[in-house]
Amino acid sequence: MVIATGLAGGRSRISIERVGVNLMDARIPDNDGEQPIDEPSLPGAPAAVFSSLPVKAIVRDIAAAGIPVDASLTAGSYVCNHVLVHAASWAEQTGARAGFIHLPWASGQAPDGEPELPLEQSARAVEIAIRTTLEADGDITAVGGALY
Secondary structure (H helix, E strand, C coil): CEEEEEECCCCCCEEEECEEECCEECCCCCCCCCCCEEECCCCCCCCEEECCCCHHHHHHHHHHCCCCEEEECCCCCCHHHHHHHHHHHHHHHHCCCEEEEEECEECCCCCCCCCEECHHHHHHHHHHHHHHHHHCCCCCCCCCCECC
C-alpha cells in the first residue's frame, strides 16, 4: 500500500483524492525551476487514473473521529497529481492499493488568514486512512466528492 500526502494550503479540510489526471499544467515552477505545461504525467497511460484506496470509507471513518474531511475529485495539476498518477498506475499493475491525501496547513504554520488544522488531527486522519484501507475489501456507496 502507498498513501502519499501533500500540503493543500488554503483548504480547511483533509482531502482524500479520488482521481489523478494524466496531465501536468504547472501554474508556478517547482523547486527545481521546472514548469511543465500540457505534458502527460505518465506517457502512454490513460487520461485519468483512480485511487485504489476505499476513499469514501476513509472519509466516513475520519469524519466519525470528528476531523474535517472530504472526498476530492482533483489532486491539482502538477506535483501532487503527478504522484497520484504514478502511484495509482503502479497499484493497478501490481494489485496493490495506492492513493493520495491532501492535508491543510498545520496550526501555527499557515500564512496569515489561511485555514489550519492541528497536526495531531492530520496525523490521526492518516492513521485512520491506513487502518481503513487495511480492513476494507472495497469501498462503500455514499454521496461524496468536492472540487477544489
